Amino acid sequence: MWRRAFLLLTCYWLMMLCQYFTITQASNNVSAILPPVGNSLQAKLKTKNALRTYTCGSGGWTRVNASGDLLDFNTNKLVGSYTAVNIPTSHTNLTLLNSDADVIESGFLTSSVIVILITTINVTSSDVIESLNQAICHQNIGAAARVSYVVYLNFSGGNPPPTSLCTVEFGILESISIEVPFDVEIDIYTQDLVPPPTPTSLMVPNGTLVESFFAQGSIIYQYNGSTWLEQNISALLYNVIGGYVVGKFENLQKLDKFESELNWHIYNPNGFSLTGHNFVDPIVLSTTDVAWALFKITSNSGNTTLLGPYTYVQLVSTRGGTAPSLSDSVGLPPGLVWTSPFSGIFWFYANST
Known part of the structure; x- marks a missing residue:
């Protein structure tokens, strides 16, 4: 009950x-x-x-x-x-x-x-x-x-x-x-149980697909008078869309020793934490949705997979998360903050050797 x-x-x-x-x-x-x-x-x-x-x-x-x-x-x-x-x-x-x-x-x-x-x-x-x-x-x-x-x-x-x-x-x-x-x-x-087709540059160089998590959160932008700059990104991670919360994704407060700026944290009992950064330039596939991306994992802690440490994470299937258009921003005061809701799916890969 x-x-x-x-x-x-x-x-x-x-x-x-x-x-x-x-x-x-x-x-x-x-x-x-x-x-x-x-x-x-x-x-x-x-x-x-x-x-x-x-x-x-x-x-x-x-x-x-x-x-x-x-x-x-x-x-x-x-x-x-x-x-x-x-x-x-x-x-x-x-x-x-x-x-x-x-x-x-x-x-x-x-x-x-x-x-x-x-x-x-x-x-x-x-x-x-x-x-x-x-x-x-x-x-x-x-x-x-x-x-x-x-x-x-x-x-x-x-x-x-x-x-x-x-x-x-x-x-x-x-x-x-x-x-x-x-x-x-x-x-x-x-x-889907497998990732969708991705642009060539976002394909994982080597590795074995392990698991995926649905992400839903927001990206914060700040206007400097001429363009919108991304300030922060954070999201909750779910086992599937509409499922239960298993972790979180967010910016690091400062770059770590590997110059990584992002963190994925999966809660216990089988939890782990990853840090990483963009491996290649993200690719914009839609004017209304945040870019797809491929991240290189630089550190693993907690429970690792049977295949070894995680190596890459893809962000695909995105929805929302874009900044306001510049044409609509003319005349806005510098320092203005915009919160843009987004969702997507992270696919996690580990060593294939």
Whole structure:
């Protein structure tokens, strides 16, 4: 019981933390709602018997929740259920039926993932959007255990009743609720088990892939009057997107004897600490996302791998983290600080000999 309570508390804390990350909106830019490279489409689903619930109050309708069944898009087979909640913060819980093997391993008939809205695109109705949603919490081993991103497409229905129907003639406004049918397609993505293809200069010269961690944090920039300079970077490290915290990544306060400026620290019981620096120039693959990079590890401490000390770390699959554009910065006072949320995946390599 206490483990379930702790999990729910952790999920709620992560939902609050994610409010720090700006929800962006792009005009009809479909690529904006695609997950970063390094996440692959695993299932296409659709809703059945889905309803949005609205309550009447404060002069209009407020969407409070939604629910429905989930079907396989092609076979129409029931695969789970869908629940969306808008209060206290907008998030969705997708519960998926486990396979027989997962049931034996986990002891649960279902597994679930909570996702939170991070990006939307405009469609014809202002109330119905298509969106990219990121996993922030998993429960139970099984079908939903590695879900990383969820994309909602092709909404139909679900709009609130006319505002004119939300009047005092209905009596106590807050007690009035109406359910509105809707349909939506749901694309399920999972975090890959191997790195995505990288530019040649960012390929590890030699080494064996050991493990990966999802990073989510922020980069702090300061404006000097003509350009934005990176001042600090820090992030929490997770076993997978929406998983549990396993460590942290940050700048060193000062260069160490190897002139390393970065530190990766994985917590006990199997913890280790690494320092390193850029091995080659980072490569910008998107104007909206921080550059991909390859770091050379200069020191290892704590538990090492069976393959020996760690040698390189790649940062790929990045999202966000860029400084404001210079064209938008004209006239800003020097010394201004900007915090830019980012995420990415670190891939760790060790000696291959």
